[in-house]
Amino acid sequence: MQSNREKTSCSCGHTHPPHPSGERKDVPVVEIQGAKLAFNGVPVLRGVDLRIPAGEIVALIGPNGSGKTTLLRAMLGLQKLDAGSVQLFGQPVSGPGLGKVGYVPQRLPLERTFPLTVREFLALRLKETRFWFFQTKKHTTDLILAAIVDMGVEPLLDKPVASLSGGQLQRVLIAFSLLHQPKLLLLDEPTAGVDTPGEQSFYEMITRVQQQRHLTVVLVSHDLSMVYRHASWVYALNGVICCEGTPEQVMNAESLKQAYGIHVSPYHHHHHAH
């Protein structure tokens, strides 16, 4: 996928400076400056800068414990920082910009006895959405149908939410978050536990939805092959942004080594996921 950004060459081996101001004049969807955070004295974010323009599919990659989920949570104002700032749509994260964000966490532990069907679960959002936007019933129903169709969850409507597979639940949760027509979608490891064909169709679906709805998507992923094929911009995180750029720029052996600290095979167009 093409990035809207000017292509910058990735000088791996160095912490990258924030994007030079003026690279893109629009207000960024997300802007993080100097994010620092330690848990019990152990630094997790050590000065993270990033700037995400509208209309991208941005991947956050990095080893376990490198702070990816923490950074997503900071983007939502769920995780307070020790230092630094987070802005959404040019405003502090606690502001109205949060209403334009959809978030699907990595795990949503559900009791097997969770009593709602997919249809009923989505209807919870229907009520809230109607109230929020004062929409006509027809318009709201259209919104729901569009989200259901976009995420391919129509065949699941009458199944109990608790009976869904991990991949099915992720798609329902994304449909749920699309109902309030977000501009920014944050996905934390959306395909964890999904097999390779499932992953491929999931990423195709997300790419289609992103384009049709003019969304900006930020996703955490361990699947470097999917990131290579579908992301427009990649941040490799390991406490700091070790490397950023297009997948072609970032996903080479040298920069992956910077992020992961070990040799990780780079991915190329002709490689297939295994």
Ligand code: ADP
């Ligand atoms: P990643 O998503 O890259 O795997 P996380 O952001 O989940 O990494 O976690 C980064 C580090 O911060 C981990 O070592 C994790 O144990 C720690 N951590 C995350 N949240 C908390 C918390 N609320 N309290 C204490 N430690 C935490």
